[in-house]
Amino acid sequence: MRNSQAKKDENRRLILDAAGHLFRERGIDSVTVADVMKAASMTHGGFYRHFADKNELVTQALADVLGNREEPATIGAFADAYLSMEHRAAVGDGCTFAALGPEVARGADEPRRVMSDTVRRRIDNFARTLPGAETERRQVAIGSWATMIGAILLARMAEDPVLAGEILDAARAWIDAGQPAGQNAGDNPMQLQPAGPTSP
Amino acid sequence: MRNSQAKKDENRRLILDAAGHLFRERGIDSVTVADVMKAASMTHGGFYRHFADKNELVTQALADVLGNREEPATIGAFADAYLSMEHRAAVGDGCTFAALGPEVARGADEPRRVMSDTVRRRIDNFARTLPGAETERRQVAIGSWATMIGAILLARMAEDPVLAGEILDAARAWIDAGQPAGQNAGDNPMQLQPAGPTSP
DNA sequence: TGTACATCAGTGAACGCGCGTTCACTGATGTAC
DNA sequence: TGTACATCAGTGAACGCGCGTTCACTGATGTAC
Numbered sequence: 001m002r003n004s005q006a007k008k009d010e011n012r013r014l015i016l017d018a019a020g021h022l023f024r025e026r027g028i029d030s031v032t033v034a035d036v037m038k039a040a041s042m043t044h045g046g047f048y049r050h051f052a053d054k055n056e057l058v059t060q061a062l063a064d065v066l067g068n069r070e071e072p073a074t075i076g077a078f079a080d081a082y083l084s085m086e087h088r089a090a091v092g093d094g095c096t097f098a099a100l101g102p103e104v105a106r107g108a109d110e111p112r113r114v115m116s117d118t119v120r121r122r123i124d125n126f127a128r129t130l131p132g133a134e135t136e137r138r139q140v141a142i143g144s145w146a147t148m149i150g151a152i153l154l155a156r157m158a159e160d161p162v163l164a165g166e167i168l169d170a171a172r173a174w175i176d177a178g179q180p181a182g183q184n185a186g187d188n189p190m191q192l193q194p195a196g197p198t199s200p
Numbered sequence: 201m202r203n204s205q206a207k208k209d210e211n212r213r214l215i216l217d218a219a220g221h222l223f224r225e226r227g228i229d230s231v232t233v234a235d236v237m238k239a240a241s242m243t244h245g246g247f248y249r250h251f252a253d254k255n256e257l258v259t260q261a262l263a264d265v266l267g268n269r270e271e272p273a274t275i276g277a278f279a280d281a282y283l284s285m286e287h288r289a290a291v292g293d294g295c296t297f298a299a300l301g302p303e304v305a306r307g308a309d310e311p312r313r314v315m316s317d318t319v320r321r322r323i324d325n326f327a328r329t330l331p332g333a334e335t336e337r338r339q340v341a342i343g344s345w346a347t348m349i350g351a352i353l354l355a356r357m358a359e360d361p362v363l364a365g366e367i368l369d370a371a372r373a374w375i376d377a378g379q380p381a382g383q384n385a386g387d388n389p390m391q392l393q394p395a396g397p398t399s400p
Numbered sequence: 401t402g403t404a405c406a407t408c409a410g411t412g413a414a415c416g417c418g419c420g421t422t423c424a425c426t427g428a429t430g431t432a433c
Numbered sequence: 434t435g436t437a438c439a440t441c442a443g444t445g446a447a448c449g450c451g452c453g454t455t456c457a458c459t460g461a462t463g464t465a466c
Contacts (some may be wrong), residue, residue, distance in 0.1 A: 002428045003442045005249075011442085027303060029229040032419060045422085046443040054420065087203075091306065097357065099302055103227060105356045106291065116359040142367050143374025145349030147343060153353075154346055156305045157297065159316040167342050174343025178378040201459045203409045211409085232452060245456085246410040254453065 012050050014040035022118040024099040025092030028058055029109070059110040065096055066118045075130070075144060079175050082148045088155045098152045104134035144175050212250050214240035224299040225292030228258055228307070259310040265296050266318045275330070275344060279375050282348045282364035283368040288355045298352045344375050 001136055002009070007158065016040035022031045034044040051057045087094050097115070104115045127134075127141040151171030155164040203211070203331040218239035222231045233254055234244040251257045281287065287294050297315070304315045327334075327341040351371030 002426085002430090002440070004429060005442095008442060021241060026306060027229070029227070033421085034419080042442095043444055044420090047443060048421075049442055057261070071369055097353065101353045102299055102302060105353075112357075115357050119354055119358045120360070120363055123363075131378070138366070139370040139377075141375050141376075142351070142354070142370035143347060146354055146367070146371050146374070147347045148350065150346030150348065150350030151342070151355055153297065153301045153305075153349055154319055157301050157312075157315050158319050159312065162318070163320055163323075166338070170339040170342035171346050173210065173339050174346070174378055177339075177343075178374055202407070202459085202463090204462060205409095208409060232456085234452080242409095243411055244453090245412060249409055250456075 016064050020065040021092040062111050062114045083172045098149050147171050202394050216264050220265040221292040244286045283372045298349050
């Protein structure tokens, strides 16, 4: 039962979306090709009509999820969404760096390169939206972003929601304190899906 | 060839050390029981004289590595060691939260509880060594720690050592900027092995 | 202190299962005329 | 425009391999007397 090219493209999108969510939610190693195909409403055999192997899926799913950005306008708005209990809970829809950073960093070359390139681009873009001198802008960009990633990680490691909330709030205040007064202008390009689950 | 109790205890220590290093270096899922036993100079069959299953090893190795602390005296000294290219490279001897946080956070209950409890304890201990009012101390403790964890993650994701170095330096400066002037007193209890590889 | 025996730490083969991947098959799609 | 045929997207069984775990075995350790 051959499918049309349009249907194939649509199915490929379903596979990438399912992979992007499942990988972030459960980790790359723990998600099987069959899991992804099932979430995309297909059986596992057809997978290889779309990708050479699992590693190619990982690479493309990462590139896909790291490439699709449309972001809140200010660093403050971004931090508010990022450092929220909703983002803490929505791992599968949340920040890819926080969900998969360590695993990708020690993994295969191609996915690692995608993530590495994205880190550089994000820092550049983020810094560009900040005021001040080059060095200080990059420092604030890096410092703010690192704080957010570390804080969401800590908040997810902490099982107690009260402690998790304190961590997120403290990080939010810490970011404000670290910036020269009167910031929060310009949009930024950092990683965050639209709040709340959006797919499988 | 039965071993003495002393020899058994010694072997158990070898297993825990090997596991602590291998898990951080390659991730828990990617390290097999046979890998750990081989690194401890034994064959895999004897493993179950020490642990009921792999999950128990994970739990105990985490408890072990998260419990053994003797730390630099000041937050500045700690951040200097933490935000270094040496720590970036020494994943297997480095911060457990940065290496395994996401994987443990989404994994089995017992290891997760160990890590969760440690997060709370570290924040408490860290805040205790800082000056100022309670709220501010905890904010600085959480903010500094989150910055460090996020920064080492970003530095490891970035393949380019120059960019990695910039990230670490910027985070270091960001931490100084975020603190009320004239800090850096008291020791702190955060996660970092003695610099440089120490075992298998 | 010596002797006889039970225990049990570690070995290495084996088992069962789940995973990534392959393959024969199907029938709708697309193309050549 | 219609017809004949080749293509190929997706199916589901099967394969090979590696993993966690089990097990019979070994012989040194520890214990009872």
